Amino acid sequence: xxxxxxTELYRLFKEDESIFTFLQDSTLDGLWYWDLExxxxxxxxxxxxxxxxxxxxQQPHKASTWQNIINPDDLKVAIDNFNKHLQDPHHPYDxxxxxxxxxxxxxxxxxxxxxxxxxxxxxIRMLGAxxxxxxxxxxxxxxxxxxxxxxxxxxxxxxxxWIYNVxxxxxxxxxxxxxxxxxxxxxxxxxxxxxxxxxxxxxxxxRQLIASHIQEFEITRDSNKHYxxxxxxxxxxxxxxxxxxxxxxxxxxxxxxxAVGISRNIEERKRVEQALKDSEAQYRTLFEKSKxxxxxxxxNRFIDxxxxxxxxxxxxxxxxxLKLSPWHLSxxxxxxxxxxxxxxxxxxxxxxxxxxxxxxxxxxxAEKHPIWFLISLSKMVIKEExxxxxxxxxxxxLKNAESSLKDQQQHLKTIxxxxxxxxxxxKHRKTIFANQYICTxxxxxxxxxxxxxxxxxxxxxxxxxxxxxxxxxxKGTNYVSFETRCKIKDGSxxxxxxxxxxxxxxxEEDGIITVITDISKQKEAEQKLLLAxxxxxESEKRFKKLFFxxxxxxxxxxxxxxxxxxxxxxxxxxxxxxxxxxLHRKPWVLSPEYQPSGYRSDDITVIDGIIQKALxxxxxxxWMHQDASEQNFPTxxxxxPIQMEDxxxxxxxxxxxxxxxALKKSAAELKKANEDxxxxxxxxxxxxxxxxxxxxxxxxxxxxxxxxxEHRDQLIQCLIKNTTKAYELLTKLITWGKATMNKExxxxxxxxxxxxxxxxxxxxxxILSQKDIQLIINCPKEVCLIADQNMMETIFRNLISxxxxxxxxxxxxxxxxxxxxxxxxxxxxxxxxxxxLEKAANLFxxxxxxxxKGTAGEQGSGLGLQIVKEYVKIHGGTIWAESExxxxxxxxxxxxxKTCN
Numbered sequence: 001x002x003x004x005x006x007t008e009l010y011r012l013f014k015e016d017e018s019i020f021t022f023l024q025d026s027t028l029d030g031l032w033y034w035d036l037e038x039x040x041x042x043x044x045x046x047x048x049x050x051x052x053x054x055x056x057x058q059q060p061h062k063a064s065t066w067q068n069i070i071n072p073d074d075l076k077v078a079i080d081n082f083n084k085h086l087q088d089p090h091h092p093y094d095x096x097x098x099x100x101x102x103x104x105x106x107x108x109x110x111x112x113x114x115x116x117x118x119x120x121x122x123x124i125r126m127l128g129a130x131x132x133x134x135x136x137x138x139x140x141x142x143x144x145x146x147x148x149x150x151x152x153x154x155x156x157x158x159x160x161x162w163i164y165n166v167x168x169x170x171x172x173x174x175x176x177x178x179x180x181x182x183x184x185x186x187x188x189x190x191x192x193x194x195x196x197x198x199x200x201x202x203x204x205x206x207r208q209l210i211a212s213h214i215q216e217f218e219i220t221r222d223s224n225k226h227y228x229x230x231x232x233x234x235x236x237x238x239x240x241x242x243x244x245x246x247x248x249x250x251x252x253x254x255x256x257x258x259a260v261g262i263s264r265n266i267e268e269r270k271r272v273e274q275a276l277k278d279s280e281a282q283y284r285t286l287f288e289k290s291k292x293x294x295x296x297x298x299x300n301r302f303i304d305x306x307x308x309x310x311x312x313x314x315x316x317x318x319x320x321x322l323k324l325s326p327w328h329l330s331x332x333x334x335x336x337x338x339x340x341x342x343x344x345x346x347x348x349x350x351x352x353x354x355x356x357x358x359x360x361x362x363x364x365x366a367e368k369h370p371i372w373f374l375i376s377l378s379k380m381v382i383k384e385e386x387x388x389x390x391x392x393x394x395x396x397x398l399k400n401a402e403s404s405l406k407d408q409q410q411h412l413k414t415i416x417x418x419x420x421x422x423x424x425x426x427k428h429r430k431t432i433f434a435n436q437y438i439c440t441x442x443x444x445x446x447x448x449x450x451x452x453x454x455x456x457x458x459x460x461x462x463x464x465x466x467x468x469x470x471x472x473x474x475k476g477t478n479y480v481s482f483e484t485r486c487k488i489k490d491g492s493x494x495x496x497x498x499x500x501x502x503x504x505x506x507x508e509e510d511g512i513i514t515v516i517t518d519i520s521k522q523k524e525a526e527q528k529l530l531l532a533x534x535x536x537x538e539s540e541k542r543f544k545k546l547f548f549x550x551x552x553x554x555x556x557x558x559x560x561x562x563x564x565x566x567x568x569x570x571x572x573x574x575x576x577x578x579x580x581x582x583l584h585r586k587p588w589v590l591s592p593e594y595q596p597s598g599y600r601s602d603d604i605t606v607i608d609g610i611i612q613k614a615l616x617x618x619x620x621x622x623w624m625h626q627d628a629s630e631q632n633f634p635t636x637x638x639x640x641p642i643q644m645e646d647x648x649x650x651x652x653x654x655x656x657x658x659x660x661x662a663l664k665k666s667a668a669e670l671k672k673a674n675e676d677x678x679x680x681x682x683x684x685x686x687x688x689x690x691x692x693x694x695x696x697x698x699x700x701x702x703x704x705x706x707x708x709x710e711h712r713d714q715l716i717q718c719l720i721k722n723t724t725k726a727y728e729l730l731t732k733l734i735t736w737g738k739a740t741m742n743k744e745x746x747x748x749x750x751x752x753x754x755x756x757x758x759x760x761x762x763x764x765x766x767i768l769s770q771k772d773i774q775l776i777i778n779c780p781k782e783v784c785l786i787a788d789q790n791m792m793e794t795i796f797r798n799l800i801s802x803x804x805x806x807x808x809x810x811x812x813x814x815x816x817x818x819x820x821x822x823x824x825x826x827x828x829x830x831x832x833x834x835x836x837l838e839k840a841a842n843l844f845x846x847x848x849x850x851x852x853k854g855t856a857g858e859q860g861s862g863l864g865l866q867i868v869k870e871y872v873k874i875h876g877g878t879i880w881a882e883s884e885x886x887x888x889x890x891x892x893x894x895x896x897x898k899t900c901n
Contacts, residue, residue: 029109030130032066036086036115036123039063051109051132053102071098071106078111086115086123093126096133108137160263166214166249167256169194181243181265183236199240202231214257217249224248230266242270292605293392297377298385300325300348309392314366329363331370351377351388360395372399422496422516425503429453429468432511441518443489459487467498471512474502483519494520557650561586561611564649573656575627587637587652592626614639614650625654633658746788746874753783753817753824760796764804771856772810775800779817785824785897791871798864799828799891805854806832806889819897827892833885840883843891844869868893 030048035041042063046056052069059065067075074097085093093113101107113128160181163173171190178189195203206229213227229245247261287294293309295302302322313329315321321329330340344361351357358376365371374393379386422438424431434449442457458464463484470482481499488494497519503511547554553570555563566582574590576582582590591601599606601624613619618640625635638653757777768775796815803813807830814829832855835843844865872879877895 028129029132032128032130034063034126034128036126042066048130051130052099052107066099069100071100074098082113082126085113089115089117093128096137106134107132108134162261162263164194164259164261165252165256166210166259172258181235181263182233182241188236197233199232199234202233206231210259214249217257221251223250241265241267244269293373293394295321295390295392297348297388297390300345302326303387312365312371312392312394313363316366326361326363331362331364334362347375347377348388351379352386355379370396372396422518424449424514424516425511426454426514427508427511429455438516441488441494441516442486457486457488459485459493471500471508474500474508474512478502486516494518495523496520553654553656555582555587555652555654557587557611557614557652559611559615559648559650561588561607561650563587570654573627573654574625575629581628587625590625590627592624592632595624610639611650614652615641615648617641622657634661746791748786749789751785751787751789751792752781753785754779754781756789756792757796757815760793760800763797764800767801767804771804771807773804773807774812775815776812777815779815780819783817783819783824785895787875787895788871791874795868795871795893796828798868802864802891803828803830803832803889805858806830808832808855822897823894824897825892825894827890829888829890831888834887834889835883836885837883840881840889843881844879865891 028047029051031045032048033043040062043061044056044059044066048066049056049059070078074095077095078097081091081093081095084091093115094111096108096110099107099109110131110133111128112131113126115123116125116127117123160178161173161175162171162178164170165172171192174186174189176186179185182189184192189197194207198206209227209229217223217225226246226248229247231243231245232240233243234240242265243263244266245261245263247259250258250260252258287304288306290306291308293306293312295305295309297303302324305318305321310316310318310321313321325341326344327339327341330344332340334340334343340362347357347359347361356376356378358374361373361375363371363373372395374395376391376393378389378391380389381387422441423433423435424438425433430451430453431449432451434446436446438449439446455461455464458467467482467484470480474480479499479501481497483495483497485493486496495518497517499515499517500512502508503513547556547565547567550567551569553573554567555570556565558564563583563585566579571577571579571582574582586607588601588607593601595601610621618638620636620638623635623637624632626632634657636655636657638655640651640653642649642651754777757779761775761777764775800813800815807813811831814827816827816829818825869879872893872895875895877893879891879893881889881891883889
């Protein structure tokens with residue numbers, strides 16, 4: 001049974017049109033009624049068109065009207081549903097389609113309809129209703145995009161996203177990136193307990209922090225607050241890594257507390273932090289010695305600076321600068337009229353808020369001279385204290401150049417305004433306006449141009465018509481430029497270039513502005529340029545041939561200082577495999593960290609200076625390079641700028657100077673050796689001259705025969721003594737000469753060291769007894785080495801004889817042998833007269849050669865120690881002396897052990 005209100009409402013529909021109007025306007029976004037017997041006719045209500053942004057009064061009631069603004073793909077779907085609905089009334093005519101709003105946006109419409117049929121069941125009308133579902137569709141699209149965005153973020157981020165249910169003490173989600181971080185799959189990680197994911201120490205500390213943070217969350221319920229944690233986590237492969245996690249707390253739908261967090265690997269940061277601590281002392285040195293002015297500020301005041309800043313500001317000491325503010329070193333007002341104090345504070349606040357700020361600033365030095373700086377402020381935090389790192393770059397020359405440039409620009413503007421360029425306003429191929437230059441150029445009077453068709457200035461009809469066609473293209477391009485010829489009044493022809501545009505930027509009605517430039521001379525120059533270009537191309541071919549065939553290393557750099565090409569000699573010099581290993585790098589990368597002068601090889605200030613200078617003119621520098629095997633070698637680099645295809649390159653010629661350096665060093669060493677030997681032979685000549693001179697005097701006395709028998713015997717003994725001394729000296733000289741010139745045969749044999757030392761003891765026993773000196777030998781029995789027997793005996797005889805010579809009567813000499821790893825160290829010590837430290841340090845050099853008497857007046861030449869040094873050197877060893885005046889001397893040598901068979 002129908003409700004009476006429904007019956008009443010149906011009656012009102014029939015009796016009162018306002019009821020129907022109210023319902024269609026308030027419940028629907030469009031209503032349409034279609035005559036299927038006359039398909040072109042269709043009625044659409046006003047709401048139909050206002051929903052799509054159109055004025056209903058301007059829209060005809062035709063089906064084609066709405067079909068022009070519906071999406072073509074959606075129209076196919078609607079027509080397909082329409083046909084199916086006409087064939088089968090049970091098939092719904094219901095779909096969502098897209099219309100194009102008048103403003104170009106898309107309107108989503110829920111379109112429903114029903115066919116009205118006659119008594120025979122034939123469809124004769126179609127009634128339809130529109131509902132605007134754009135807001136719903138936009139929301140759906142936005143939601144899908146949002147979901148896809150978050151899905152991609154979770155899947156692609158290298159950080160690990162996780163959710164930990166604090167109430168249940170288990171993980172409810174871990175992103176798959178945990179595999180890259182710790183080696184576990186997401187499923188494996190979620191099966192772990194809280195303690196299993198952390199090291200024991202970290203687990204205890206993090207639990208305490210979480211308990212504190214949850215207590216705070218339960219009070220504030222602030223789910224936007226982030227808590228930071230740092231801890232160590234074990235990986236599947238056994239490694240332990242440092243992790244930083246950011247987490248927020250929230251209640252889930254069950255009222256349980258969850259922690260939502262992101263974890264990332266900070267192992268590298270931890271290493272960097274440690275490295276920063278280690279490099280703090282190095283930083284202080286670099287800060288102080290930097291050639292670039294640097295300061296450190298706290299709030300608004302300087303708390304530190306380097307010497308470079310004091311120098312540029314001409315301030316005598318750091319104490320005068322510290323605790324001042326930047327405006328104390330500036331004029332009262334900056335160049336824009338703003339007080340220096342206020343403007344400085346604005347820049348400081350900007351750097352503190354954003355972390356970095358760069359600006360130009362006018363300072364004055366101690367002598368009140370203005371200095372322009374480009375200043376960069378960088379915020380840094382040291383021990384939880386915010387500071388500003390200030391770098392000054394002196395741009396005073398640049399500012400002076402800018403001022404000069406402005407003057408030049410004004411000058412150029414004046415020149416431009418008076419330039420000889422023809423200007424004409426043409427309308428419908430007739431000249432409306434022409435400047436004086438066109439008259440001068442063509443020889444016509446001004447009145448001969450105005451109001452006349454321009455055909456008279458073209459040499460041929462074809463060129464006139466071609467120009468007309470070109471002007472017509474302005475409607476599509478708004479600007480044209482073309483070359484043509486002009487016929488001047490005297491009948492001659494000139495080449496010109498024409499640039500044209502609409503006067504008002506829209507159409508020809510207001511005329512076309514035409515700029516005419518005489519390019520006759522340019523045409524002639526182009527022909528010459530073409531010939532020159534051919535010569536340049538030929539020159540470039542020759543250059544490339546020389547470049548690649550050169551036996552000297554050559555790099556080709558672009559204006560940024562990057563290697564764009566190199567020859568085979570460069571690849572060989574730096575010991576790389578292929579050219580690819582060197583291209584797209586900067587030559588300074590192929591260097592040790594520091595140059596011999598002390599500055600860094602990658603110092604951008606130095607490198608930029610070298611590059612800029614090379615782009616301007618040829619010059620040379622000395623540079624330390626490093627090859628692929630990390631071996632350093634000195635070079636001389638020659639730079640030359642070259643022009644190729646309208647681009648400037650740097651031709652970098654590298655010459656290895658290792659041989660020259662070694663040659664200079666060898667020459668210096670040879671010079672020193674010659675000087676030493678000259679002094680040495682001078683000393684020997686003096687000693688020999690003395691001995692032989694005395695012998696000559698004695699022989700003269702003996703020949704005279706006026707000497708009694710007793711004195712004759714004394715003179716003969718003196719003659720024998722002097723001759724023996726000279727003979728021994730010459731023998732030592734010959735031995736030393738053979739050793740230094742490698743002329744003495746080296747015959748290695750097995751030597752029991754203790755046996756050799758005992759034989760030396762027996763050899764020296766007589767002289768030891770004469771001075772009542774005790775020789776103590778401390779050498780293990782098992783020490784056996786492969787060495788030359790004669791040389792080793794000479795070494796020990798000389799060292800022990802020398803020790804006896806300078807020992808006091810009743811003294812003691814120690815000879816001790818020790819084995820250290822693969823070396824034998826021997827020392828001979830006495831408690832005699834000793835010598836100053838500086839003399840001991842140069843004891844084995846020829847320039848220290850002198851004859852020094854022993855404690856009993858023993859004579860010597862000093863040549864014995866030189867022989868010892870050469871014999872030790874032949875065995876691959878080193879020798880040195882330690883002594884103190886009045887406390888004795890120890891002479892030691894070290895030999896590499898060659899074990900006996």
